[in-house]
Amino acid sequence: MNKKTSEVLRLLKREYPNTRCGLNYKTPFQLLVAAILSAQTTDKKVNEITEGLFEEYPTVDDFLLLTGEELEEKIKQIGLYRNKSKHVLLMCRQLKEQFNGEVPNTLEDLMSLAGVGRKTANVVLSNVFGIPAIAIDTHVFRVSNRIGLANAKNVLDTEMQLQKAIDKDLWSLSHRLLVTHGRRCCYARNPNCTDCIIREYCNYYKSAITSGSTLS
Ligand code: SF4
Numbered sequence: 001m002n003k004k005t006s007e008v009l010r011l012l013k014r015e016y017p018n019t020r021c022g023l024n025y026k027t028p029f030q031l032l033v034a035a036i037l038s039a040q041t042t043d044k045k046v047n048e049i050t051e052g053l054f055e056e057y058p059t060v061d062d063f064l065l066l067t068g069e070e071l072e073e074k075i076k077q078i079g080l081y082r083n084k085s086k087h088v089l090l091m092c093r094q095l096k097e098q099f100n101g102e103v104p105n106t107l108e109d110l111m112s113l114a115g116v117g118r119k120t121a122n123v124v125l126s127n128v129f130g131i132p133a134i135a136i137d138t139h140v141f142r143v144s145n146r147i148g149l150a151n152a153k154n155v156l157d158t159e160m161q162l163q164k165a166i167d168k169d170l171w172s173l174s175h176r177l178l179v180t181h182g183r184r185c186c187y188a189r190n191p192n193c194t195d196c197i198i199r200e201y202c203n204y205y206k207s208a209i210t211s212g213s214t215l216s
Contacts, residue, residue: 001167004201005149009170011197012177016184019176021127023047028103028128029095030054033063035123036088036115041078049075060101063092087115105129118156126172134162134171139182146186148203 001009022043025031030050038046053074057063063071071085078084091114095101103124104110110121122135134140136155140162144150150161166174185192191204199205 001165001170005165008147008149008198008201009166009174009177012181013173015197016177016180019173019180021123021176022179023123024050026054027058028124029060030058031128032091032103032113032116032120032124033088035120036091037075037078037084039084039115039120040080045078049078060092060095063089064096084115090114091116103128105131107133118159122159122175126175130172132168132171134159134166134175136162137179138188139186140175140178142188143178143182143186146191146202146204147198148201 021031023031023034023038024047025034033054034046034050037049057066066074066089068085068089071089072081075081075085094113095103098112099109104113105125105128107118107121107125110116110124111118116124119135119137122133125131126133126135136159141155141158144158144162145152149165150158152158152161162174163171181198182188185196193199193202193205193208196202196205
């Protein structure tokens with residue numbers, strides 16, 4: 001890991017010593033459902049929905065008692081709820097039929113499930129199984145490319161570049177640190193560079209200073 005990368009991670013870790021997964025869950029299955037529901041929705045909104053949902057339907061067998069319309073009704077406050085309802089129920093059937101009702105622990109198997117893309121699979125691998133993974137969500141993509149830990153146009157290239165740049169045992173922590181920094185400081189619009197603890201390492205900041213832009 002080069003000096004810039006280790007310094008950025010060291011400073012972020014000092015700033016955010018207690019990062020955790022933003023989704024609330026009690027079992028691997030519940031995290032899988034919550035992660036599917038979280039596409040283009042905030043973790044906060046998902047947690048509001050899943051609190052009651054997981055109380056009433058804690059397991060895959062419980063979910064399979066629901067019709068598509070019933071699940072839609074329960075999750076209708078979040079975006080894309082019709083598709084998400086379909087995906088979650090199909091994923092539940094796949095879990096039962098192909099994985100004995102257990103959440104699988106490989107990227108390939110996870111990505112074979114309905115509604116599970118690479119980001120969701122990586123979230124499950126790192127949080128449930130403790131397998132090093134860097135899930136690239138909108139925050140990780142934006143922040144890592146601004147800083148210059150990655151220089152990529154899409155999420156897959158960003159993930160590959162971050163995997164090369166960061167020691168494997170720090171992948172999951174790095175994901176959480178970059179998400180937290182994106183939420184609390186490096187906003188999509190008007191990043192708060194003035195108060196940013198890693199600005200001396202940030203390519204975006206340096207080029208803004210060089211070009212004379214006004215930073216917030
Ligand atoms: S200096 Fe600005 S752009 Fe760079 S990481 Fe900090 S807030 Fe984001």
